[in-house]
Amino acid sequence: MISPSLSPNTDYHDVLQSLRMLISPTQWKEGSALTWARQWFSQRLAEGELAFFNSGRSALLALLQAFGIKVGDEVLVQAFTCVAVSNSVLWVGAKPVYVDIDETYNMDPKDAENKITKKTKALIIQHTFGIPAQADKLLSLAKKHNLPVIEDCAHALGVAYHGKKLGTLGDASFFSFGRDKVVSSVWGGASYINDKCQIPNAKWKLREIEKKLQYPSFFWIFQQLLHPIAFSLILPSYNIGVGKAILVALQKMKLLSFPVYPEEKSGQQPDEFPKRYPNALAALLKVQLTKLDQLLQQRRACAQQYWTALKSHPEVQLLPFSKEAGWLRFPIQVDDPEKLLSRAKQSGILLGNWYHNTIDPTGVDYEAIGYKAGSCPKAEFAARHIINLPTNVIPEEASIILSYV
Numbered sequence: 510m511i512s513p514s515l516s517p518n519t520d521y522h523d524v525l526q527s528l529r530m531l532i533s534p535t536q537w538k539e540g541s542a543l544t545w546a547r548q549w550f551s552q553r554l555a556e557g558e559l560a561f562f563n564s565g566r567s568a569l570l571a572l573l574q575a576f577g578i579k580v581g582d583e584v585l586v587q588a589f590t591c592v593a594v595s596n597s598v599l600w601v602g603a604k605p606v607y608v609d610i611d612e613t614y615n616m617d618p619k620d621a622e623n624k625i626t627k628k629t630k631a632l633i634i635q636h637t638f639g640i641p642a643q644a645d646k647l648l649s650l651a652k653k654h655n656l657p658v659i660e661d662c663a664h665a666l667g668v669a670y671h672g673k674k675l676g677t678l679g680d681a682s683f684f685s686f687g688r689d690k691v692v693s694s695v696w697g698g699a700s701y702i703n704d705k706c707q708i709p710n711a712k713w714k715l716r717e718i719e720k721k722l723q724y725p726s727f728f729w730i731f732q733q734l735l736h737p738i739a740f741s742l743i744l745p746s747y748n749i750g751v752g753k754a755i756l757v758a759l760q761k762m763k764l765l766s767f768p769v770y771p772e773e774k775s776g777q778q779p780d781e782f783p784k785r786y787p788n789a790l791a792a793l794l795k796v797q798l799t800k801l802d803q804l805l806q807q808r809r810a811c812a813q814q815y816w817t818a819l820k821s822h823p824e825v826q827l828l829p830f831s832k833e834a835g836w837l838r839f840p841i842q843v844d845d846p847e848k849l850l851s852r853a854k855q856s857g858i859l860l861g862n863w864y865h866n867t868i869d870p871t872g873v874d875y876e877a878i879g880y881k882a883g884s885c886p887k888a889e890f891a892a893r894h895i896i897n898l899p900t901n902v903i904p905e906e907a908s909i910i911l912s913y914v
């Protein structure tokens with residue numbers, strides 16, 4: 510069974526740490542792991558302010574608040590994104606204005622320029638799948654129009670662009686530690702404001718926002734700690750039906766969380782966001798961050814294997830290979846993705862269906878989040894034709910996956 514889309518980063522180190530934390534509830538909210546994570550990030554980013562939250566969406570929300578984005582403002586976001594990004598903009602009362610993508614699956618600088626109005630107050634540069642956006646063009650556009658830039662590094666921890674670390678290019682950035690991200694603590698996120706940011710008091714506001722927030726409930730933390738343990742049981746027995754039964758049962762008992770809450774699909778804000786980042790999850794993050802180089806190396810090697818195998822394939826569209834990209838997923842475009850996905854599924858390979866919607870996941874109410882069908886044709890085309898091959902697999906598994914393409 511290759512099931513790279515369900516909790517892909519988890520190994521026995523994570524399971525052991527979850528078990529250790531489960532029996533130490535006095536350390537669930539505050540503790541030394543959070544201090545460790547803060548130091549880890551501050552050593553790797555330029556001088557600035559860091560804050561930690563219970564998700565990437567909470568981290569983005571805090572940045573928008575610290576930048577004073579409010580009702581009546583517009584924020585440029587790319588289409589071909591997660592509803593969590595649109596929602597953070599909506600939750601401060603502003604309007605997400607969707608920009609079409611270029612051939613890197615990131616914001617198209619030309620379309621971005623067309624969408625700037627007097628109400629535009631910020632630009633969010635997403636580095637989709639860890640593939641850097643055309644940051645130099647987008648940064649000079651932002652400079653020309655005097656717009657602050659927030660980099661969405663939810664897929665791009667540890668990645669560089671022309672030798673410069675992603676997350677340090679703009680005024681601010683945020684990272685996600687969600688279950689399917691570069692490193693995972695099931696939920697979590699960090700915000701960062703660069704010292705070069707000119708917005709008055711933004712760093713102070715970010716610090717205050719983090720300080721004043723509450724921690725998530727004990728039950729919520731318990732749910733997340735259970736996740737790596739549950740998946741260590743579910744994945745090995747998924748093929749024989751036992752794993753799937755455990756998964757469904759735990760979800761029915763509401764003991765496992767979904768990556769998107771149902772109300773978020775129509776732009777609403779669940780009570781769970783924003784909250785502070787609990788120490789229990791920082792302890793999971795610590796285990797993962799110590800493996801970051803190894804995880805990135807594996808993903809890049811896997812992407813190289815896919816690219817070499819597929820570069821001359823007549824029915825597959827590929828991006829040029831980049832050694833700098835983080836390749837959280839390896840995107841290919843084919844005529845009929847469903848055919849390929851279901852063939853792989855029949856053989857026990859769950860390839861997953863990331864970004865098969867212009868605004869992901871399936872079921873998002875486009876009207877509620879302000880996306881007009883037809884307004885970003887390239888993003889819509891990509892969503893209809895993409896398959897994201899998993900990159901957290903060993904070469905033998907990658908070869909099996911390639912046999913389905």
Ligand SMILES: Cc1ncc(COP(=O)(O)O)c(C=O)c1O
Binds near residue numbers: 590591664685698
């Ligand atoms: C590009 C992008 N940005 C932001 C987020 C939000 O991160 P989180 O799930 O940690 O809230 C996601 C979520 O998957 C994402 O794909």
